[in-house]
Amino acid sequence: MKQGTGTALVTGANRGLGLETCRQLGRLGWRVWLTAPDSDEGQRACETLRSEGLDVHFEPLDVASLESLAALAGRLEQQGVRLSALINNAGIAMEGFNAHVAEYTVAVNFLGPLRVTERLLPLVEEHGRVVMVSSSLSELKDYPPAFQRRFDPPPPKEQLKALVRAFVEDVRAGVHEEKGWPTSAYRVSKLSLNALTRQLAEELKPRNLLVNAVCPGWVRTEMGGKHAARSVERGADILVWAATLPPRGPTGGFFRNRRPVPW
Template identity: 70%
Template sequence: MAKVTGTALVTGGNRGLGLEVCRQLGRLGMKVLLAARDIAAGAEATSALHAEGLEVTFEPLDVTSQESIANLADRLERQGTRLSALVNNAGIALDGFNADVVERTLAVNFFGVMHLTRRLLPLMAEHGRIVMVSSGMGELRGLSPTARRRFDPPPSQEELVAHVRAFLEDVRSDQYTEKGWPGSAYRVSKVGLNTLTRLLAEELKARHLLVNAVCPGWVRTRMGGAGASRGVEEGADTLVWAATLPPDGPTGGFFRDRRAIPW
């Protein structure tokens, strides 16, 4: 692939899929901002990429903290940084299902992505790309008809947030089944993320920003487990592709193996 210029910020970049995305983007010639909550792990990962000759800077970031998000954005603004790509890779998948699991999952996988993306939009360069790391678990076909109507067609962002918060409250009150919700915090978080992708893609067309969701497949990471069918190199491929699309590339799509898949 031809060399690519610009600066990319990758969240959850200290290990697994995020680290490989940082590596591949760096090899293409991009300056990479490796963002992670774990400072020691983030610094170690950055040093490892430096040893490979890549231009990578560590940026501390906890996507569940609005203060941390604001601090990151302020640092980048002071430095005059313009982002050519934002890869929202940070995510969690917790065992069990209860209100605590739902709240923690949504805080990272949905609200963290939403707040960070909104805060960094002023720093996105023209023709920049925003990549949402999603999952086949977020496909609408996995929802009941009742739940699906909440997300498709996409409501306003305010309504989307209200629906996601309602899911949490329905789990707290043990009414989620009768309200049509699945018993999976991860699934709802990714459905919400996909819906946010569609909303942002439409909103940001006037700024020529490309916003897409990508399912990397089942990847051998700490989250995916040792039995997963794909290595990180294969899993990262479509993410890197979406982060380096040409100005006339697709927007508002959901992709696996560089091919569009149904929402």
């Protein structure tokens, strides 16, 4: 894809990696839709980028809300928006661990990208890109073989959703450890997101869509903290790279520093 010919939508883009991804795509000449759940924060972020001369537009979106997603899709469809890249960047890492943390974390980090992708797929052009922002904590090699088999090979979407619901219910019942789950909703949400990436990559091959997961590393954002090793500019590079892959680029992969890493 040539620079300057793309249109991208980035979720969770009012700050951090999402905001910098919008900036870098805008500097490449892309038209960017910046989305965020808080309208005031999102609009301020958009105005900042527009003051830099970038073609950026704001739309409110809470990825955990079906109503918010439906409203966004309706507005984009009414405007005739077509997307070259959909970047599922929105994510959370909550403190503590209980059923509420587990449920809300998977709602944002796993169900959010799943629902956003499914709802906006009709707007994604052939040869488009779908980017899932994951984490090194989701590498399956770090888990026992019996646990790995839950996600590899990746189950169909409905089975994957049922697996995630089972995790939440096991946490609620206080039996997640004996069922083999890690005591980390963030890890489970990103493991599930990686499995979804691989499943969608196969499903969408007939449309020539490239679907990949990326790990930006430990980045100095609100989530990563001020002591993180990597700048937000360097962290966003992998998101932009995956969003601008050439037509014959990889699909169904997991990448860090523009290189494939084990699932």
